[in-house]
Amino acid sequence: MLSFESLGLNAPLWEAVRDLGYENPTPIQAEVIPMLLESETDLVALAQTGTGKTAAFGLPLLQKTEVDQRKTQGVILSPTRELCLQITRELKNYAKNLPGLGITAVYGGASIRDQARDISRNPQIIVATPGRIKDMIGRGMINLSSIGYCILDEADEMLNMGFYEDIKDILSKTPKDKSTWLFSATMPGEVARIAREFMHQPKEVTVGTKNKATDTVRHEYYTVSGRHRYAALRRLVDAHPGIFSVIFCRTKRDTQRVAEKLIEDGYNAGALHGDLSQNQRDLVMGAFRKKQSQLLVATDVAARGIDVDNITHVIHYQLPDETETYTHRSGRTGRAGKSGVSMVILTRSEMRRVRQIEKIIGQPLVQKELPDGMEICEIQLYHLVSKIRDTEINPAIEGFIPAIRDVLEDLSRDELIQKMVSVEFSRFFEFYNKNSASLSDSPSKSVESSEIGKGQARYFINIGERDGFDWMELKDLLKKELGLGKDDIFHVDVKDGFSFFNTDSVFTPLVMETFRRFSLKGRPIHVEMSTKPREGGKGGFRKNKKKGWKTSGKGGKKTFSKGGSFRQKQKAKKANKAKKGSKGRPGK
Template structure:
């Protein structure tokens, strides 16, 4: 099937499609629309972001509902406010010629009263985020007891965000004989389980292979020392003068920090994360769509629902915790038949993750070196030359030509060109002329060392471990957060049953010890001491013993007198201090000196 007319859509929808300028249905639309129009069946559809999934379920739902009825007949659940609004606007556009159609969006951050009024007018289709939908059901502000169709859009992301119970509660208020359509980019076991629980004998449609990345996106990774991650990001931006990108960070805090640093350094950047108000998010997205922002720094959750087809690059400033999430990230580019690039900035300890991602997405990464300063200067110079060459002449300048020619009458052509281009070229040349090489060799053992040389770091003992719910990654994240360090400034994390070890740069030793003086977490003291052994205990092997006994070198203990291991009992005296010399209490974040930023 090569046209929308052949899919069986009615005249009203075909007129809407014509107004939107759509000509050829995408693969997921060709496969899903005829099935959903012909049968009342449950459906599981797997397709990457940007392949037209909204139209794949939207057209059949619009054709099947009764627009003359004020009863809510269709429910679409989506993970974020942005995606909820995007789906709502697209359905309204598709059903432009369907008289009486009312599609209402229900999401957090907006007035419950206003949304309830819109539903009361008669909403045939409700598009909602799970949290707000559950809230409105509990207040009896929406009735979904008679719906005929339910859609779980971006199901994998909703489950990753912890909406399983909300979805269960919401679907409990719906008829058992409804048709359920589940659309997802990946098929982890959690999505398979929800399909099994809430659906009956579903048809499965797959575009490409499960969890596979689109062929329109190329994948690259750049190996750097952890401390050079931000410098690498700036070089990648400078090496691509026409970049229009989404930069992914793992936390809201890192997202805000990186966006602020980019703005300080003169880049057109903005942050998108969950701590922004709805009005702030709308302003950021409006600026991004209008290309007033070239570099949008976002968390994975906030980036869901970004419907922009011209994104040239996705930059993974930090890799996600879940490998499947990388598929969602890379799906932000290479949309609507265009090509895109997904870049990953990695430290040595993360290279093994690249191989895992390759197996999931069934695509190979190309290892590339961070461009040198002089390479960037050349790229910027030629970019400027091309822009000037392709610029249309504004003849309003003609009246000033005599004065300009008089100013440059003694200047040779070559000299004039040099002067003209030096205005922009000199800025990059002065910045990069003495810049260091950021490339790192990936030879040797891959470990959680961030490429650091031994001797320049300090190893610490900390009295929390697996019994406290930590593994090496969660402990690393905890330390990074409380100490206000970069992710790769904490390394060689070794978690035992009731205690752990970690390393930081030598320069951070005083800061770490001062911070953990009388520090309490969840009602108990967390004690940190300097360990004499720089490396991993027991030659780097994990503690396989029982009862939390220490194994390995006895030197991997707190420095100073050979004390017995501290108890993890939370009932410690309130005034207890470490055996170090007394220090003043920890300063608040606002009192701490800010790190200097190199321009």
Template structure:
């Protein structure tokens, strides 16, 4: 690759775009090209070429590849000439709608969205009618090629949008399979927010001396976003988030959780507490997801609680805050999250709620995004009440008067004839102020992050310690057991700590937020037809001390079935039988 240096052109006309596209741009109200559009469009219009464009979410990447793609389409041919691969259904639909807006003055140009969760028969009918451009998710696209519904053997352009996210989601093999059905003569345009090694590998394998355009710096967050973190005790994560929401009454935000389960739980709690919120995650049907996103875009929903995968289709310019209810397992994903706010030149704030043990992760994120976080204290109840009071006053001052009320003014004045102006103001604002005042007056005191937890089991700062009935006798050492637990629990590289392996049992720590996940995962868990038993320890010594208070079964360290035996293998280097069995399960998931 080589770096292409360009200069700023100030108008869309100067980029070499057709009159049809310029008319569409005028209709949409775009005034001037963004940096990524300014740098890439002239190159893509000049001659067939491969390109790698690195730019943050919200910088206008869809138009950057959409305009030149449309202009390169031969309207006299119905064959598929352009393919765009995107990671999610939402993003696929979003790109398709935007391309239709861009090409509104190109009569006869047909763009079709191909994605899972919708009728493959209906999509096949649209393809059959002629689709010069196909926008697809990798899974459904691979399926339609296999069924010989789609032919991409003669495409001229392939766009890989959000390439880093597609690879994070495990689509590498699917992309390889899809591209194997395309001609080597095509141009490949790769757009990505970050440049991990996997994206570089894609570029090397499937592209020919690509031009590289970097808007800003690789993997660096936009300067329009400020980054804050709040340290809380693990059990206070939700109440801490509520304080942040209450302290920002005009908040319009995306709240990120690690799992679908957490996403649904947080959204339900917010709704129960009277907030305008909804969840979006992979378990929702396509129709449900569409309805949620429509409500969010129309601002009928103030807070959207989302998983990282589901959020890939969120393209809203007015989001004021991103709240990281939990940090992502892969630190690089934070760049995508924070990119949901601070779009289209507006300011935004990314808030992170962490426990004390996660502060080290904040330092890792800082190195990746090239920006410092500001540590802040959660607002007090008094501060929140004050903010809410003056927000209400501002709303009242800016409210348009409904003159239909004139007929009742006389009667209203009679009602308050003995009430002074000061008393009337107090009474009026007390209606809303009292609700917040009473809540925070009676709210339970939030524990300091260093305070210990109660409620069964050990507390190691913000972690819980578990006993598990496998150990050295079963072929594990601390490293192989840690790897096994991380992948089984899907907790990421820092998700399991303080692994201590004994002869017939072991101990390990996880963040308090993951306690229920550990319990659920190992509830009926078997490994090589053997029950694996996991329990919260009652021993305060992190060094082990055995399964105090437990019955030992022969060779099992507390096995449920009471059978003796174990896995073959030596502790050094781990157990090959365990590893191969585990890898088979992982591949079949």
């Protein structure tokens, strides 16, 4: 494996990188860093978001900068304030062993006087948004006449945002003999024009296929009628209890409206769009980075430069106007080798765009049906039980235990479990019992259905993300242990503390026997059959009479039958009591 030291970096730089926890360079870094260190050259590098481009141009720039020369030697242009600040932070981390090297960010939405004061200290490197640096050049606050290096980061996005003329004007104020390094995810015509007009025989580097999305992201789409778009969003969020997601809308108005509705419905969400003040943007992003909010509803422009790790899902509430933007959006997840999911909510009239997206990303979009209400209830119930199991006991409650026992002494063990779980579970059951109708609007018969297909079996397994698994790694484990092929295990759905997967029913005896006494790193691993609900009549949910919830009749009155995955071995007397309105019944 290559190391940063082997790329030709000086000790102060590779030691700083090592201290940050990076051991091996990414493909773009391994290819670009030696090239830029060895010669003075112009460069066009195409690579997707999240591949380590900042270090690819930042480390060579730092090494080539003369620390003892107090003048601006390099300028980096980026499309948004967030990306500008992210680049500045990363460069300062890489330069921690280079005393005397100054790096300053200039961007809109902050005091131009404060930034002018920082510039007056003659930093060697300026990181800037095009609009603000053009303004400061015009006022005589910044002079780029002697810089040696100019970097255009996210060049395609800057041009999509309308900065073409600004970039041309800025570049015209720089020396002709400077080195220009252009980094972009795509290569539209305007980016090519910049390369032709302002670069001299640039070397070209492409990591991966142009525009191609990362292989660590799974792409799915769901078709609904336009009036069900928000309801579909709720189902996708509820079906993934550990979700940490960016939700993309086309307009600022829709972004604010969707975020407000999510908040009203009890979700931790925030909106990010161009109408927010800088202080509001900082508060929203601060809450999202700290995971105080799990859903960030954003416009494409506002989301550029989001530097947040471990985003599990990208949800396209609406597709972007430019199909190429889909790649930028989905690149928010599946970063640094981790897996992610990109989910698109479509109306039938937008189906033609699926083929366009597939052509751009070089991957298929799998058509799926939205999970039904009972499936979501089952997922949420398992999530709740897993959360209770893994909760650390607070020693402060020890003194209250005798009084708590007195209050609960009339309850059996099963009743106590049922009541405890019902506290959280009831709101999901009540909501989805009233909103159980299918939302899918799909004419296709090739849909990857949320129901168990004929001849298929679905299983619950008590390992998930917190055990270090994503859907690809869990599928690999199952293939290895069961000795099955990659197509024999499907619909692998990994949650926080548990997961689901499907096989053809012919493999059920093999699955159950393999995991009957199975352990992983000393931990017992259990696999159970997961029976999904069949579609019922007007009453709503139905399930096998031996297993759990059922409803019947026009009124949809709820009962709880003997046995079942939600209340194991429930006595008939308890079920009748629940039917008559017991406080222990879920939904009350």
